[in-house]
Amino acid sequence: MKIFLRYTAFLLIVIAVLLPACKERPDKASFEQIETVESLKKHSLEFEKRVERVTDGVYVAIGFGLANSVMIEGNTGVIIVDTLESMETAAEVRSAFAEITEKPIRAVILTHNHADHVFGASVFVDDPAIPVYAHETTSGYIDRIVSVLRPVITRRSMRMFGSFLDDASMVNAGIGPRLNINEGSTIGVVRPTRTYSDELTEVICGVRLRLLHMPGETDDQTCIWLPEKKVLIAADNIYKTFPNLYTIRGTMHRDVTQWAKSLERMRDLNAEHLVPCHTGPVSGREKIRRLLTDYRDAITYVHDQTIRGMNMGLTPDELVQTIKLPPHLAKSPYLQEFYGTVEWSVRGIFSGNLGWFDGNPANLFPLPPKVRAEKIAELAGGEDSLLSRAGKALEDGKYQWALELTDHLLRLDPSNESAIELRVDALTALGEGQSNPNARNYYLTCAAELGRGLKIKKQGVPTPEMVHDLPLSRFFEALAVNLDAQKSADLMQTVCFIFPDCNAAYTVHIRRGVAEIVPRRVENPDISATVDSKMFKEMLAELRNPLATIATEFDIEGGKIAFLKFMALFDPAYEK
Numbered sequence: 001m002k003i004f005l006r007y008t009a010f011l012l013i014v015i016a017v018l019l020p021a022c023k024e025r026p027d028k029a030s031f032e033q034i035e036t037v038e039s040l041k042k043h044s045l046e047f048e049k050r051v052e053r054v055t056d057g058v059y060v061a062i063g064f065g066l067a068n069s070v071m072i073e074g075n076t077g078v079i080i081v082d083t084l085e086s087m088e089t090a091a092e093v094r095s096a097f098a099e100i101t102e103k104p105i106r107a108v109i110l111t112h113n114h115a116d117h118v119f120g121a122s123v124f125v126d127d128p129a130i131p132v133y134a135h136e137t138t139s140g141y142i143d144r145i146v147s148v149l150r151p152v153i154t155r156r157s158m159r160m161f162g163s164f165l166d167d168a169s170m171v172n173a174g175i176g177p178r179l180n181i182n183e184g185s186t187i188g189v190v191r192p193t194r195t196y197s198d199e200l201t202e203v204i205c206g207v208r209l210r211l212l213h214m215p216g217e218t219d220d221q222t223c224i225w226l227p228e229k230k231v232l233i234a235a236d237n238i239y240k241t242f243p244n245l246y247t248i249r250g251t252m253h254r255d256v257t258q259w260a261k262s263l264e265r266m267r268d269l270n271a272e273h274l275v276p277c278h279t280g281p282v283s284g285r286e287k288i289r290r291l292l293t294d295y296r297d298a299i300t301y302v303h304d305q306t307i308r309g310m311n312m313g314l315t316p317d318e319l320v321q322t323i324k325l326p327p328h329l330a331k332s333p334y335l336q337e338f339y340g341t342v343e344w345s346v347r348g349i350f351s352g353n354l355g356w357f358d359g360n361p362a363n364l365f366p367l368p369p370k371v372r373a374e375k376i377a378e379l380a381g382g383e384d385s386l387l388s389r390a391g392k393a394l395e396d397g398k399y400q401w402a403l404e405l406t407d408h409l410l411r412l413d414p415s416n417e418s419a420i421e422l423r424v425d426a427l428t429a430l431g432e433g434q435s436n437p438n439a440r441n442y443y444l445t446c447a448a449e450l451g452r453g454l455k456i457k458k459q460g461v462p463t464p465e466m467v468h469d470l471p472l473s474r475f476f477e478a479l480a481v482n483l484d485a486q487k488s489a490d491l492m493q494t495v496c497f498i499f500p501d502c503n504a505a506y507t508v509h510i511r512r513g514v515a516e517i518v519p520r521r522v523e524n525p526d527i528s529a530t531v532d533s534k535m536f537k538e539m540l541a542e543l544r545n546p547l548a549t550i551a552t553e554f555d556i557e558g559g560k561i562a563f564l565k566f567m568a569l570f571d572p573a574y575e576k
Helices: 038-047 087-098 138-143 150-160 256-268 285-311 316-322 342-354 369-380 383-395 399-412 417-432 437-451 464-469 472-481 533-540 546-553 560-567
Strands: 003-005 015-017 050-055 058-062 069-073 078-081 105-109 132-135 194-196 199-204 207-213 222-226 231-233 273-275 492-499 504-511 514-518 527-530 555-557
Touching (some): 038 437, 050 273, 058 087, 069 087, 132 222, 150 437, 256 285, 273 285, 285 316, 285 342, 316 342, 369 399, 383 399, 399 417, 417 437, 464 533, 472 504, 472 514, 472 533, 492 533, 527 560, 546 560
Parallel strands (some): 078 105, 105 132, 132 194, 231 273
Antiparallel strands (some): 003 015, 050 058, 058 069, 069 078, 199 207, 207 222, 492 504, 504 514, 527 555
């Protein structure tokens, strides 16, 4: 038995049990003579590793990790804004800042909850007295990293960021050179200790700054305004690429109307220096004003035209054919589709407002994928004919059609080697032709998984302190969604977990394939397991050996074998 947690770039930890051993597979995917669109190559120049001076006392580290980190120098110390995606990357940035000044760190500000901004925090917060500022909701969003969706988000994030592609295949990640989280990375989140709701003004080391709640890419975005220096640190509300109004790794609906309003408020500050938390800074009041206006207008245009089309009865597939940015916006260097795309944004806005149903009655109860594949093969004259047509589509350069046809072929026979080969070739060709790195990385990673045996593995190891800080409730929420309904279909069982060190208890009721989590003890459970909460969390985070921990640290009433069988019920289908 193996109890484990899955990690992401932007997101950490979900419980899993009894993962079967897997054959060794390549750690990185390599493609011979891989081609790259020239515009994507040039975009990498944005991420040349450097520390750039924005103005007196404000420096930004670019190209060390996926995000930037900003240092604000005061009279007696410095303030660090955002801490990158791992402790290793954060340590490199801290050393680079130390070459500029040896003044101590007096405060850390987290602009929002994404992994590439918070996972290196413990490198900068090496003294408990250092305050960590963030919006009042940021800590809760960090807790949500322990998400019921972690297995699927992990897969999709690693594909999107190209984490398992070699240097020749993975050109950049659109908003940074790459996401620096791998199996050897250490994750060190530090929870915010000073929070605010709408706005907070502070003077730190003689520097006056305002923390402003500016919902955008996330609901907890914090922008930082330095009024004396006329510097606006913009969080992730703007960067030098079309914004991710929807991200293909998967996300909650992003309210793009709030994002546009935040850009209006940012514009009204009349900043002379704009520091995005991805890509380089911009100086010049009028230039910044025009930039923020164009960014705001692009978001608003896509939103408004999508809603207009929805009200006309158009489906997402129809909308994406018609909604394109106006020429004056489409030519802006800040609105090139190196991260988000207009098409993905249209689809995200549609689903965020109307949900999954596109209005076409044929999609109310569609045929199961395998049945549809059978019908398509029948229309084509049989599977061999369908395979031939897929091959012809590939030969003719119709890569998307070839890819869609292989969907049907592999539904009918997942081991069809000829279909697999065609699909890998189609994915590779689509990846090579993409200027959007998210799409390129996703195509190429899927090709490597299918044709080269690449296995997406967990990334990053949390510090014990970080694991201890995670609420127990999140671990049990993850248990519930990982219950194997078939294994527990005939089971009625109650198991109580007791944590004396924190005076807490959780009871898990299994009722024929359904789990109910109750945050307290109940009378007469079938099994009771008493353990220190820190040991319990460390075991689930694979910082402790599960079997050894259960054998030596758990006090179990009802039998350890019965308890092990109970834990074996929670078996997530991490891989298809």
